[in-house]
Amino acid sequence: MxxxxxxxxxxxxxxxxxxxxxxxxxxxxxxxxxxxxxxxxxxxxxxxxxxxxxxxxxxxxxxxxxxxxxxxxxxxxxxxxxxxxxxxxxxxxxxxxxxxxxxxxxxxxxxxxxxxxxxxxxxxxxxxxxxxxxxxxxxxxxxxxxxxxxxxxxxxxxxxxxxxxxxxxxxxxxxxxxxxxxxxxxxSAATPARTAAPPLSAGALVARNAAGVVGVVLTLLALGFGLVLFGRPSLEIVSDTVSHSFARAFVTGLIGQILLLPTFGMLVVGLVLSVAGILLLPFAVAVYALLVVVGVVGGALAVAYAMGETYTRRRLARGAMGSPNGYRYLVVGLAGPVAIWLAWALFGWVPIAGDLIRGAAILVTWLIATAGFGAALLSRAGARESFAGRIIPPEALTDEYLWATPQFGVPAVRRPGKR
Amino acid sequence: MSGSRRARGGRRGGRRGAVALLLLLPAAATLHAQTMMDASASRQLHGESRLDARIDYAAGTLRVAPADAATLYRLQLRYDRDRYLPLARYSAADGRVALGVETTGGPGLRVSSREHLAQEATVALSSRVDLALDITLGATEGELELGGLRLRSLSLRNGASRTSIRFSRPNGARCSRASFSTGAAELEVTGLGNSRCAEVALDGGVGRVTLDFSGDAAGDTRARLDMTLGELVLRVPRGMGLRLTSDRLLASLETAGLTRRGGAFVSPGYERAMHHLDVSLSSTLGGVSVEWIR
Known part of the structure; x- marks a missing residue:
């Protein structure tokens, strides 16, 4: 005026x-x-x-x-x-x-x-x-x-x-x-204490989300490279367990998730009831949390490893150039889920579509984490090869195998499972 | 309309009803959200010379500070009406006041999200009366500025909270005892020298406790510190004579600059120091460290 x-x-x-x-x-x-x-x-x-x-x-x-x-x-x-x-x-x-x-x-x-x-x-x-x-x-x-x-x-x-x-x-x-x-x-009725922060612009939102995704990916890559470098045999056993027993690993992971809290509760109650165990309670809680995190993250990295290995071997079979190694498997395997998260980072601000992409990314991540957690449980964190498809059971030993690699000192007519 | 069509219509209506119900569920949840209220209570200073103040605060943020010259106490509160009631009860006969919130009897605390800790309380207490302060905190984040008050005694019981107590200015009265009891909490007390309390007692649980004895001490201080499963940091001003006896079980003790004398750790020049801090320490499964500050 x-x-x-x-x-x-x-x-x-x-x-x-x-x-x-x-x-x-x-x-x-x-x-x-x-x-x-x-x-x-x-x-x-x-x-x-x-x-x-x-x-x-x-x-x-x-x-x-x-x-x-x-x-x-x-x-x-x-x-x-x-x-x-x-x-x-x-x-x-x-x-x-x-x-x-x-x-x-x-x-x-x-x-x-x-x-x-x-x-x-x-x-x-x-x-x-x-x-x-x-x-x-x-x-x-x-x-x-x-x-x-x-x-x-x-x-x-x-x-x-x-x-x-x-x-x-x-x-x-x-x-x-x-x-x-x-x-x-x-x-009096409370007045609004804090006004909501102004919404971020699409550009700022994309930058923020992309930075978050890149940060998580770099962390996972660092952890994964460490695993490949120092714990490759265990990683490969968990990875093979996922490859050869995916359904079993997934179901085990699902049950494992459900049983996480009850198991924790039993652990705490058991330690408390044993009186002397009360002193161990903080350590037990910390160790339990650490094991769960290691199981989930390590398992997810093993799934990424398996995905990368499968894809790389297929590419090599088609004549593509390159060397098959654990680091490559990991990078290639992580690329898939990361691509979905990057899509969310770029288009997360779009109404409805952004939510759908995020839902898909969460679902894929959960599937990977669940299968990986299950494989880690099945393989006892890479210590047991039962479900990794590496042990040939006696009933699978055919004449062809025995002919190719006869067991020294054991006559073929007396091989296990045949009278 | 044939019977089958009516049945189909009925099923469709039922489905619509179910969908509407599903859509309404979030709205119902919203309706059940907290109802926050603002309340205040204060009393003017009318020549009172002492006050026994009790603060009970279950959840949220708490600030305590000295009041203006004309006020005996003031409570400003934002609280969850469904769970709590404002507490401001004064008895002029014996000079007692209870401030904070009291539960309505509803089950538990709703702290499933950050919004559920939206309760806020600010307590201001007169710096012109001799004050005995008794504070009980639950799941709170507390900032207590007690410098400049006339504290006769201080008692703090801390649940699962993070509390910071400061004595930025010297206490206006001689304080007989400051006691702190913590559960799974983080507690930092700064400027205990300014509190001028003759005795400091700590009953610590799980968590981290920092006791800073800087400030303008008026005399010697005895400290009885009992810490279980936590980390205790003692910050002692250089120039203050420190004598520490400890009873430890699976606990570490870092005694920077202290020398062993008999059954105690003693700082150099203990006898010559103007003020002394005698610490009796009991620690189980924790870590205790002594830091020297200027």
Missing amino acids: RPSKLVPLAAATLVAALAAFPLSVARADDAGDHADARPAAHAVHDLWVTVQQLAGGDSAAQHPARPAPQAVPAGGPTVNLSDLSHPPDIDAKLHAIARLPAGAVRLTVPNGQARLGDYSIGSEQTSTGDLLVLHGNADVFGTLRGNLVAYDGDVTVHSGGVVTGDVLAIGGLVHDQGEVDGEVRTL
Whole structure:
């Protein structure tokens, strides 16, 4: 808005405020029983409040349903304000009453009074008994001997004002510039504490996700290269177990996942019950967690190794150039799942498609991790070759095998499984 | 409409109902989300000279700091209405106040996501009254600035929490005892010299505890430290005389700069030091280290 337009608007506001001021005072006079004691300061305050209301900047103006100041007739439910130590209880009692239209409100405050709309206690005035103000602000310039509750309004104990009891504002604030002998309390629905962070742009999102994927891939490659370098025999046994017994490995991995928690629970309970084992509990927990992580990550790397080996051997069989080695197997095997995650990193911001890609990536990763975990369990972390397809069972030994590689000293007619 | 068509329509309606139910489930879950409330309680200072303050806080973030000159105590709270009630109970007769939250009796803490630890509390206490402070924390993250208060005694019971206590300014009164009891927690106490407590006691569980004895000590301090399955770091200012006796079981002890004398480890120039710190240490399956600070 241009400044030139602000001046007439401010002037009009001021004129309207001055015109409305006598009406406001008269209205308060009708309602209040302390109008004679109204000091000049209070009148200025009223003028300021009226101007604020006309300008739309006052909290009261934001409640268009705020009623005209009036006393609440006795009758109806009773609300005891002698104990304000449990504000939620007071809130619960007043909640239903405060929703009634102004004319229908009936309320009994033992040893006190209830008011609708704004209410003030003048500086020369002393009010005795508890005071409840519904849908209005309570201003204390004088003395209130009792407790004060404002529902849907603020309480201001002005400088020089005294409240000998407690003060409670439900859905409002308390400004205690004066003296409050008791407790000052407020209760309101929580305002949002933190606004949500602004959403990232598509470019920033792609960069962030891609950096995350690259970081994970580099970590896996480092772990995988370490495994190939230092634990190749075990890695190959787990890898062969996946290749030759995939279904069995997958089912074992699935069952293993389900049994992880119960096994952990039994371990903890067992150690605790054995009394002496309590001392080992932290170590056992740490070792168990470590074993699970090693089983899952190592197994997944073994699956990647198996995938890479299969693909590379096929390529070599077709005449492609290259050397078959463990590092290549690992890189090639990881490329597949990583490609899906990279697709998510690039297109994850696309509605629906991004979620679908992420779902696919999670599913593939889970399948790999489950099969790998199962293979690690089946092969006892690469120590057992039973499911790796490396041992030829006796019943599979045919004459052809024996002819090709006869066992020294054992006549063919007496070979195992044949009479 | 034939009977079979009606039946098909009925089945279709049932399916639609089931789909609608499935779609509504997340909405229902949302409706059951926490209802957070803001509450505050405060009391003006009216010539009180002492206050026994108890703070009970089960979950969320807690801050404690000195109050302004006109306030005896102030609690500002954001709490989960479904699980907790604001606690602000003052007894003028014996000068006691209990602040924090108390449970409504609902089952357990809902901390399945970070949002469930959204409770926040700020407690301000008068620095003009002699204060006995008793704090019990649950699953919380606490930041306690106790410097400048007039602490007579301090007791902290720590559950599964991370708590940082600072004495940035000297205590305005002579403190008889500061005791810390931790469960699976991380506790860091900085500026214990400023606390001017004659005795410091620690009953530590699993976790890491750091006790920093820097600050403007008013006299000698005795420390009885009992640590189980955790790491304890003692930070001692150079110039303070340190004498440490230990009773350890499968626990390591790093005594940088201390010499063995009889059954104790003693710092060089212990006798000549203006202030002394005598530590009685009991540790099981943990690590204890002494660090010298300026």
